[in-house]
Amino acid sequence: MRRDSNAERSDGDLLQRFRAGDVRALARAISLAERRDPGARKLEASLRDRARRPYVIGFTGAPGTGKSTLVDALVALLRKQDMSVAIIATDPNSPFTGGAILGDRIRMQRHALDPKVFIRSMGARGHLGGLSLAARETIRLLGAFGFDVVIVETVGVGQSELEVAAVADTTVVVLTPNLGDGVQMIKAGILEIADLFVVNKADLDGHQRVLMDLRSMLSLGRASPRGEVQSSSRVRDWKQMIVSTSATEQKGIDVLWAAVEAHRHYLETSGRGRHRAEQRLKEEAVEVVTELARERAWDVLDGDAELTEKLIERGTPRAAAEEILQRVGTEAPGHARSHLRKRGPRG
Amino acid sequence: MRRDSNAERSDGDLLQRFRAGDVRALARAISLAERRDPGARKLEASLRDRARRPYVIGFTGAPGTGKSTLVDALVALLRKQDMSVAIIATDPNSPFTGGAILGDRIRMQRHALDPKVFIRSMGARGHLGGLSLAARETIRLLGAFGFDVVIVETVGVGQSELEVAAVADTTVVVLTPNLGDGVQMIKAGILEIADLFVVNKADLDGHQRVLMDLRSMLSLGRASPRGEVQSSSRVRDWKQMIVSTSATEQKGIDVLWAAVEAHRHYLETSGRGRHRAEQRLKEEAVEVVTELARERAWDVLDGDAELTEKLIERGTPRAAAEEILQRVGTEAPGHARSHLRKRGPRG
Numbered sequence: 001m002r003r004d005s006n007a008e009r010s011d012g013d014l015l016q017r018f019r020a021g022d023v024r025a026l027a028r029a030i031s032l033a034e035r036r037d038p039g040a041r042k043l044e045a046s047l048r049d050r051a052r053r054p055y056v057i058g059f060t061g062a063p064g065t066g067k068s069t070l071v072d073a074l075v076a077l078l079r080k081q082d083m084s085v086a087i088i089a090t091d092p093n094s095p096f097t098g099g100a101i102l103g104d105r106i107r108m109q110r111h112a113l114d115p116k117v118f119i120r121s122m123g124a125r126g127h128l129g130g131l132s133l134a135a136r137e138t139i140r141l142l143g144a145f146g147f148d149v150v151i152v153e154t155v156g157v158g159q160s161e162l163e164v165a166a167v168a169d170t171t172v173v174v175l176t177p178n179l180g181d182g183v184q185m186i187k188a189g190i191l192e193i194a195d196l197f198v199v200n201k202a203d204l205d206g207h208q209r210v211l212m213d214l215r216s217m218l219s220l221g222r223a224s225p226r227g228e229v230q231s232s233s234r235v236r237d238w239k240q241m242i243v244s245t246s247a248t249e250q251k252g253i254d255v256l257w258a259a260v261e262a263h264r265h266y267l268e269t270s271g272r273g274r275h276r277a278e279q280r281l282k283e284e285a286v287e288v289v290t291e292l293a294r295e296r297a298w299d300v301l302d303g304d305a306e307l308t309e310k311l312i313e314r315g316t317p318r319a320a321a322e323e324i325l326q327r328v329g330t331e332a333p334g335h336a337r338s339h340l341r342k343r344g345p346r347g
Numbered sequence: 348m349r350r351d352s353n354a355e356r357s358d359g360d361l362l363q364r365f366r367a368g369d370v371r372a373l374a375r376a377i378s379l380a381e382r383r384d385p386g387a388r389k390l391e392a393s394l395r396d397r398a399r400r401p402y403v404i405g406f407t408g409a410p411g412t413g414k415s416t417l418v419d420a421l422v423a424l425l426r427k428q429d430m431s432v433a434i435i436a437t438d439p440n441s442p443f444t445g446g447a448i449l450g451d452r453i454r455m456q457r458h459a460l461d462p463k464v465f466i467r468s469m470g471a472r473g474h475l476g477g478l479s480l481a482a483r484e485t486i487r488l489l490g491a492f493g494f495d496v497v498i499v500e501t502v503g504v505g506q507s508e509l510e511v512a513a514v515a516d517t518t519v520v521v522l523t524p525n526l527g528d529g530v531q532m533i534k535a536g537i538l539e540i541a542d543l544f545v546v547n548k549a550d551l552d553g554h555q556r557v558l559m560d561l562r563s564m565l566s567l568g569r570a571s572p573r574g575e576v577q578s579s580s581r582v583r584d585w586k587q588m589i590v591s592t593s594a595t596e597q598k599g600i601d602v603l604w605a606a607v608e609a610h611r612h613y614l615e616t617s618g619r620g621r622h623r624a625e626q627r628l629k630e631e632a633v634e635v636v637t638e639l640a641r642e643r644a645w646d647v648l649d650g651d652a653e654l655t656e657k658l659i660e661r662g663t664p665r666a667a668a669e670e671i672l673q674r675v676g677t678e679a680p681g682h683a684r685s686h687l688r689k690r691g692p693r694g
Contacts, residue, residue, distance in 0.1 A: 051662055281658050286644045288668035293640035297633045311628050315398055321635035329676010
């Protein structure tokens with residue numbers, strides 16, 4: 001996690017190239033964010049005059065629902081309106097490799113010559129939760145670079161859809177008729193995070209059925225007092241919309257975009273947008289605190305063999321954790337590191 | 348996350364019932380751990396005289412590899428040797444509901460009358476990483492209750508297999524011939540975490556092929572200098588074993604158990620077991636620090652409207668996070684809470 005000196009030397013150059021609109025500088029900056037390298041934050045700080053939040057749309061759904069084709073069709077529509085679009089495709093199933101996902105490579109070919117489309121895969125490298133922090137920093141970098149819209153797409157496994165909803169302005173949940181029992185297969189919690197539902201593959205049998213089931217589930221959720229309690233603040237006052245699409249036939253994409261715009265308008269006029277922005281910053285601040293605490297806790301532990309002994313003797317970590325947290329808060333990071341060198345070897 | 352007063356009143360009773368071997372008290376204690384309720388830690392502290400680490404075997408693999416049937420067959424074998432076994436089935440796909448997974452319900456029926464078998468489902472409730480802390484506390488509770496062996500089983504999605512490997516003494520990765528290209532489909536990082544491989548469904552076509560592919564991948568990993576670097580310390584000196592099973596026909600289960608015992612023997616005689624135990628405690632201590640930091644960061648933020656204003660004004664969380672971390676370390680938790688009440692409303 002230490003900065004490499006090469007990166008350090010080229011920091012100034014990176015800023016210059018980023019400001020000049022060099023897409024490789026953007027890609028490099030995102031890599032730094034992904035690696036949780038402080039260079040990304042330094043760059044961001046130097047770009048404060050450019051700070052501008054792009055509109056962020058999150059797409060989530062089970063594998064096989066046609067999310068990528070849908071996103072692709074939406075990008076084509078946005079490009080016709082001369083908006084620039086960046087796509088972040090997250091794959092929480094790839095904790096180790098950072099390579100592009102297959103779908104990406106195909107799309108990259110299609111948009112390869114369009115400088116106003118940027119596509120980037122992110123794996124869930126490093127510790128849990130790291131994906132969401134990297135995505136948050138990446139969104140700011142993309143905004144500073146000038147992108148109007150950022151689409152965050154995830155395969156809906158683990159808790160990735162929750163992470164997407166946490167960073168998106170509008171969260172789109174994609175369903176299809178061909179997945180098991182349709183609506184019954186929706187993972188718990190998914191209903192709550194959706195601002196819009198897309199029922200894709202309108203050409204398949206069972207499409208109407210999914211629409212009907214979904215409508216009745218949503219109206220049940222709204223009508224019953226119990227549903228009211230369960231629904232998060234996210235859906236309050238906003239009637240979740242359902243859009244029917246056939247991405248492969250390019251049908252319904254304009255309606256989808258109209259629905260996104262309606263939701264954006266709702267966020268802006270209701271004050272919910274401002275509230276969500278606040279909430280997002282608070283969440284991110286807490287995530288950064290968590291990340292810093294984790295890093296520095298390792299520094300403290302690695303630098304203090306006595307503490308480790310005590311830990312093993314006790315057989316349970318609670319008391320040691322309280323002590324570590326106190327030191328994490330009071331010792332400056334540089335200070336903790338020099339402790340490390342004085343007191344003992346790593347590991 | 349606040350304790351409910353009912354729980355508080357029955358704490359003493361819970362301890363008594365736990366000591367008396369009441370399985371409902373155990374179940375209740377695990378629920379507390381899962382909810383991250385301090386009651387679980389209090390109970391654990393009161394059970395120090397009973398502290399005893401069970402042997403923990405982790406099972407991971409893609410859905411459809413027959414993990415549950417395999418675990419089931421292993422449990423039957425262990426019961427014949429009069430060992431008591433607890434199974435923790437984790438499902439990171441269920442962040443909200445805590446209900447039993449289908450496979451569990453079936454197994455519960457089979458072992459319903461056996462008091463020396465305990466089965467428990469855990470969803471990834473709450474924030475990321477919470478599953479692993481809850482699992483670690485649960486393992487200690489199961490040990491204190493007297494279980495000899497704990498099996499942690501996970502569907503291999505997201506980063507769940509990494510979490511399993513982090514808590515297990517022996518990590519078993521289950522493969523089958525009927526999943527796509529077999530070994531080619533293995534997720535990155537899986538090879539490194541396995542102590543044993545099980546190639547299940549020996550009756551299916553392609554079984555030999557999977558065995559061969561796996562062997563050549565493992566020997567490549569060992570031979571090449573690059574493989575050496577990539578392989579974690581986990582596999583150092585231990586030659587990962589491959590076991591062929593047919594769980595539905597109960598074949599190979601005795602070989603699997605012999606392989607687990609061989610690995611256990613290796614851990615005990617090589618000193619790796621002690622090293623891993625240390626590492627586990629350090630990891631857990633860092634996770635607890637992280638959890639505490641997250642909780643208290645929210646307390647600080649919710650109790651300080653000015654800080655939130657500054658955060659929004661700056662538009663980026665880094666500086667605020669450093670300030671929060673300092674306060675998290677220096678202000679006692681009770682103190683922070685009273686701040687909350689004095690300074691401003693929640694949210």
